[in-house]
Amino acid sequence: MTSEVLTGCHECHLTLRLPALDERQEALCPRCGAAVHRRKVNSIARTWAYLLGAAVFYIPANLFPVMTVISLGKAQSDTILSGVIYLLLHDMWPLALVVFAASVVVPLAKLVALIYLVVSVQIGSRSRPADRTRIYRITEAVGRWSMVDIYVVTILVALVNLGNLATIEAGLGAVFFGAVVVLTILAADSFDPRLIWDRAELNDV
Amino acid sequence: MTGELVLCHDCDLPNRLGEVPEGGAARCPRCNGLLYRKVPDSIDRTIAFATGGLVLFVVANAFPFLSMEMRGNVTETTLATGVRTLFRDERPLVGSLVLLTTILAPFLHLVLTLYVLLPLKLGTTAPASRELFRLLHQVQNWSMMEVFLIGILVSLTKLADMASIIPGIALWSFALLIPVVAAATASLDTHLVWSRIGRQA
Numbered sequence: 001m002t003s004e005v006l007t008g009c010h011e012c013h014l015t016l017r018l019p020a021l022d023e024r025q026e027a028l029c030p031r032c033g034a035a036v037h038r039r040k041v042n043s044i045a046r047t048w049a050y051l052l053g054a055a056v057f058y059i060p061a062n063l064f065p066v067m068t069v070i071s072l073g074k075a076q077s078d079t080i081l082s083g084v085i086y087l088l089l090h091d092m093w094p095l096a097l098v099v100f101a102a103s104v105v106v107p108l109a110k111l112v113a114l115i116y117l118v119v120s121v122q123i124g125s126r127s128r129p130a131d132r133t134r135i136y137r138i139t140e141a142v143g144r145w146s147m148v149d150i151y152v153v154t155i156l157v158a159l160v161n162l163g164n165l166a167t168i169e170a171g172l173g174a175v176f177f178g179a180v181v182v183l184t185i186l187a188a189d190s191f192d193p194r195l196i197w198d199r200a201e202l203n204d205v
Numbered sequence: 206m207t208g209e210l211v212l213c214h215d216c217d218l219p220n221r222l223g224e225v226p227e228g229g230a231a232r233c234p235r236c237n238g239l240l241y242r243k244v245p246d247s248i249d250r251t252i253a254f255a256t257g258g259l260v261l262f263v264v265a266n267a268f269p270f271l272s273m274e275m276r277g278n279v280t281e282t283t284l285a286t287g288v289r290t291l292f293r294d295e296r297p298l299v300g301s302l303v304l305l306t307t308i309l310a311p312f313l314h315l316v317l318t319l320y321v322l323l324p325l326k327l328g329t330t331a332p333a334s335r336e337l338f339r340l341l342h343q344v345q346n347w348s349m350m351e352v353f354l355i356g357i358l359v360s361l362t363k364l365a366d367m368a369s370i371i372p373g374i375a376l377w378s379f380a381l382l383i384p385v386v387a388a389a390t391a392s393l394d395t396h397l398v399w400s401r402i403g404r405q406a
Binding site: 006007008011012013014031032033034090092099102129130133134136137144145147148149150151152154155156157158159160161162166174175178181182185189193196197 | 216290346368395
């Protein structure tokens with residue numbers, strides 16, 4: 001009876017008193033029926049897998065065009081960066097800033113932040129756990145904004161569809177970029193911020 | 206509610222929930238994570254916002270949100286035509302992602318909210334409420350209409366000097382839908398819903 005541990009259901013947040021579960025064991029939440037683990041299962045390994053996938057796909061996502069404009073027989077391809085430069089050259093710098101932030105800064109910052117968090121947990125860092133938790137919360141919240149470029153391609157492809165006069169096609173870059181967005185969202189989802197505190201707590205004992 | 210023991214979702218610190226005032230929130234003293242937010246008339250408000258959202262969602266999808274006129278040719282686009290064009294252009298992965306984040310997830314979000322909450326309002330519980338309320342939590346993560354609106358804005362500016370753009374009725378429903386869905390999310394007291402579902406299960 002001494003080894004009972006307070007465990008929170010990840011789905012419905014019910015607080016349970018359970019015998020200490022090891023990493024692989026699970027219980028079923030009596031209230032919502034979800035599998036309960038003390039920490040997300042294989043959190044570090046899964047986060048790394050998604051992060052590596054995202055980092056690899058990030059390269060073709062930027063090299064291949066996200067869309068090609070075919071107008072009166074001329075084809076012009078745009079990558080994510082050349083799209084930003086186009087906006088800048090046409091005096092649309094507020095918009096250029098929005099797209100640059102959503103498509104370049106957010107995915108890169110997310111990758112860097114999550115790698116930092118995973119490594120800090122793996123080396124057993126005890127420094128500034130509250131700040132690291134805040135970084136995690138921001139990372140989780142901003143990821144979705146990278147979808148802007150995917151939506152722009154979708155809208156342009158549907159709207160500019162006039163045969164020989166003007167047609168826009170979605171490029172391979174859009175596929176890889178979409179994959180980067182999904183993989184970084186899954187990476188953030190796999191990381192368990194409570195791991196940050198497991199180490200920090202050892203300090204108090 | 207008083208004195209209930211909850212673990213912080215972000216750092217696992219056990220906290221005793223004190224009395225939370227209407228509209229107030231309890232935060233974890235260690236990591237500032239949100240423990241609980243009390244919304245006045247949560248179930249009534251959420252049902253109202255979700256119902257309104259569903260009406261706007263239907264309008265946003267049934268009508269074109271942008272039309273473009275270029276040298277006498279007019280093209281219109283609804284949410285679904287964008288997805289269909291991507292599939293036709295052999296980009297099924299991108300098409301599926303757009304379908305999920307702008308149509309399926311927002312629709313499921315609204316429908317599941319009503320499915321779980323309406324019976325609660327009437328004092329019963331709908332079948333499979335536990336599973337569907339958990340699904341709702343997953344679905345919210347993938348509903349990205351507010352990002353889509355920024356996408357529309359960027360597209361408009363890009364096309365502005367190439368063709369004339371006519372905003373459609375769906376665009377206005379869409380712009381309204383976003384704050385309404387955000388309000389449906391913010392007014393939902395998951396803590397309260399779980400304790401009601403749990404009691405009747």
